[in-house]
Amino acid sequence: xxxxxxxxxxxxxxxxxxxxxxxxxxxxxxxxxxxxxxxxxxxxxxxxxxxxxxxxxxxxxxxxxxxxxxx
Amino acid sequence: xxxxxxxxxxxxxxxxxxxxxxxxxxxxxxxxxxxxxxxxxxxxxxxxxxxxxxxxxxxxxxxxxxxxxxxxxxxxxxxxxxxxxxxxxxxxxxxxxxxxxxxxxxxxxxxxxxxxxxxxxxxxxxxxxxxxxxxxxxxxxxxxxxxxxxxxxxxxxxxxxxxxxxxxxxxxxxxxxxxxxxxxxxxxxxxxxxxxxxxxxxxxxxxxxxxxxxxxxxxxxxxxxxxxxxxxxxxxxxxxxxxxxxxxxxxxxxxxxxxxxxxxxxxxxxxxxxxxxxxxxxxxxxxxxxxxxxxxxxxxxxxxxxxxxxxxxxxxxxxxxxxxxxxxxxxxxxxxxxxxxxxxxxxxxxxxxxxxxxxxxxxxxxxxxxxxxxxxxxxxxxxxxxxx
Numbered sequence: 001x002x003x004x005x006x007x008x009x010x011x012x013x014x015x016x017x018x019x020x021x022x023x024x025x026x027x028x029x030x031x032x033x034x035x036x037x038x039x040x041x042x043x044x045x046x047x048x049x050x051x052x053x054x055x056x057x058x059x060x061x062x063x064x065x066x067x068x069x070x071x
Numbered sequence: 072x073x074x075x076x077x078x079x080x081x082x083x084x085x086x087x088x089x090x091x092x093x094x095x096x097x098x099x100x101x102x103x104x105x106x107x108x109x110x111x112x113x114x115x116x117x118x119x120x121x122x123x124x125x126x127x128x129x130x131x132x133x134x135x136x137x138x139x140x141x142x143x144x145x146x147x148x149x150x151x152x153x154x155x156x157x158x159x160x161x162x163x164x165x166x167x168x169x170x171x172x173x174x175x176x177x178x179x180x181x182x183x184x185x186x187x188x189x190x191x192x193x194x195x196x197x198x199x200x201x202x203x204x205x206x207x208x209x210x211x212x213x214x215x216x217x218x219x220x221x222x223x224x225x226x227x228x229x230x231x232x233x234x235x236x237x238x239x240x241x242x243x244x245x246x247x248x249x250x251x252x253x254x255x256x257x258x259x260x261x262x263x264x265x266x267x268x269x270x271x272x273x274x275x276x277x278x279x280x281x282x283x284x285x286x287x288x289x290x291x292x293x294x295x296x297x298x299x300x301x302x303x304x305x306x307x308x309x310x311x312x313x314x315x316x317x318x319x320x321x322x323x324x325x326x327x328x329x330x331x332x333x334x335x336x337x338x339x340x341x342x343x344x345x346x347x348x349x350x351x352x353x354x355x356x357x358x359x360x361x362x363x364x365x366x367x368x369x370x371x372x373x374x375x376x377x378x379x380x381x382x383x384x385x386x387x388x389x390x391x392x393x394x395x396x397x398x399x400x401x402x403x404x405x406x407x408x409x410x411x412x413x414x415x416x417x418x419x420x421x422x423x424x425x426x427x428x429x430x431x432x433x434x435x436x437x438x439x440x441x442x443x444x445x446x447x448x449x450x451x452x453x454x455x456x457x458x459x
Contacts, residue, residue: 011302012129013106016197017121034109036305043305044107066135068312 004031004049008059009042009070016046019062026061028054042070072244074237075403075439080222080250080274080381080410080430082279085328087112087336093328094278099407101328104321116324123331124314130259131252131267137313140284141322144251146172148268148284151317152245153177153216154369155292159184161213164204166228168192169287171411173247177216178386186211191353191418194370195377197229214243216266218237219251220379223415223426224370227255229375231286234263245292250379250404252283253337254346263446271326276333281326285311295321345433349380353442359444360384365451367425369419383426386451391425394450401446405429 010016017031023030030048036049050058061071073267076084087453103113120129124136133139142148153176157163163180165173167189177187183370188207193199204215220227230246237244245266248257253274257267265288271277286292297309310316337345355374360366360382367385370378395407408425409416416422432442 011310012312013301014121014124014139014314015118016310017118018136041307042303044302046302 003036004051006050006053006054006055007035007047008050008062009035009037010046010048010062010067015067016048018065019067020047022052022061022065022067023048023050023058025034026057028058028061030058041068045070073402075442076300076433077429077431077439077443078404078406079432079435080273080428081406083274083276083408083432085277085434087276087332089336090276090278090329090332093332094325097325097328101324104301105324106322107177119331120324120327121147123334126334127283127285128329130338131285132258132262133287133288134259138286140286140314140317141179141327142282142284142317143280143323144269144282145247148282149216149245150176150246151284151292151295152266152268153214154295155181155317156243156290157185157212161357162186162188162209162211163216164190164207164212164216165215165271166190166200166204166217168218168223168224168226168228168415169412170247170249170415171413172249173216173218174414175230189414190217192226192228194224194226194376196234200229201232201236202413204236206362208240208242208364212240213244214245216245216247219246219255219257221412221415222250222381223379223410223412223428224383224419225250225373225381226370227251227379230264238263250381253342254349254379255375257286258344258380265290271330271333274310275330276336277330278323278326281323281330284317286317289293294319313340316392340433346375346380348433349431349435350375350378351433352437353378353380353382353429355437356429356444357382360447362446363451364448365454369421381428381430383421383428384448385421385424385426386454388454389450391427397450398443398446403443403446419433 015032035049101115103116105116127139190203190207207213234244236410243265248269252269267285271281272279300315300316391407406428
């Protein structure tokens with residue numbers, strides 16, 4: 001069973017929404033959550049949650065689309 | 072008597088059905104700050120903004136929704152481009168048909184060492200206009216920025232050709248689409264433009280207090296305003312990515328909701344039909360006014376290829392503001408004076424008189440144009456009978 005347990009961190013709400021659209025178009029389930037990093041380096045950001053088994057593929061799709069992923 | 076509203080070049084009125092309801096819904100049930108909170112109402116607000124951003128990107132052929140920037144007005148959008156790009160030693164070319172939204176920031180930049188040239192627009196002659204821009208180019212020309220259509224005379228500039236000229240010479244190209252967005256074709260998949268600036272409240276049938284800046288290039292604009300974006304709050308410099316980089320402060324969500332209704336309305340009517348309707352009305356007015364010896368017109372008969380549907384005229388011997396007042400007494404809304412575009416009036420020789428400007432919308436009827444024409448005839452005849 002899939003669980004959305006891996007987080008892809010994106011700085012902007014707009015880019016995170018587009019990221020979700022792109023992933024769903026590519027058959028990858030995801031959900032969007034507003035979050036913040038624990039050390040306060042970035043502060044407010046958005047987590048796109050995906051199944052850990054699909055994370056590498058998801059990140060590749062987003063990078064190819066020019067969406068910046070935070071480390 | 073019902074108001075005959077012909078001041079749509081200033082702002083369209085009325086708005087499409089559903090606009091008020093969309094705004095009311097935001098205020099009553101989606102009033103949270105978008106892109107900030109994580110509770111349901113904030114998510115709804117954020118989703119609404121994103122949906123409208125996507126709609127605008129689709130409407131104007133932008134490559135991605137993040138390239139659509141919401142600003143407080145078209146004037147802000149123009150300032151973001153001019154002041155975000157130009158610095159001392161740079162050269163910019165504008166036209167002699169510009170609104171003050173362009174010419175004033177350029178003059179302010181000139182005081183800081185930015186050089187500028189003004190290219191003459193030859194009505195109906197695209198080649199002559201492009202040649203004027205070509206002659207104005209210098210080795211340090213960084214940007215060509217011009218209006219798509221004069222807000223006073225309706226004269227369109229050949230922006231596709233000017234954009235090609237700019238790009239062939241490695242120059243960025245920006246367009247003030249205040250009088251054309253929603254009415255004239257604007258597709259960034261075809262148009263070689265880097266920046267489009269427009270208001271929501273004119274041809275897009277949205278509300279005042281919202282502008283759009285569409286960025287169609289990878290050149291990074293320096294920021295004119297910095298502040299909270301709801302993103303990377305732990306970093307004390309402005310984000311690099313769009314739209315956040317250029318969208319500090321809380322967005323005007325009610326106006327964004329209205330804009331979405333406006334764009335959907337235009338698509339449902341079809342932009343082509345809307346333009347054809349308004350152009351037929353403006354030609355009806357043009358033909359009648361040009362047959363009156365008491366009236367003075369300043370342009371060729373409007374055509375979609377060379378004009379947007381608005382025109383300027385005067386009744387000989389009556390100052391434009393007085394004539395507009397007389398029309399106002401008859402419940403006919405027009406605008407008179409210089410229309411915040413002194414340069415355009417200087418180019419046409421109307422700076423001392425100003426002009427009366429009319430502009431129909433999709434909601435204007437031919438009966439209303441005829442009633443306006445009857446009122447002009449009445450005012451002109453009285454003037455002839457009782458000259459000052």
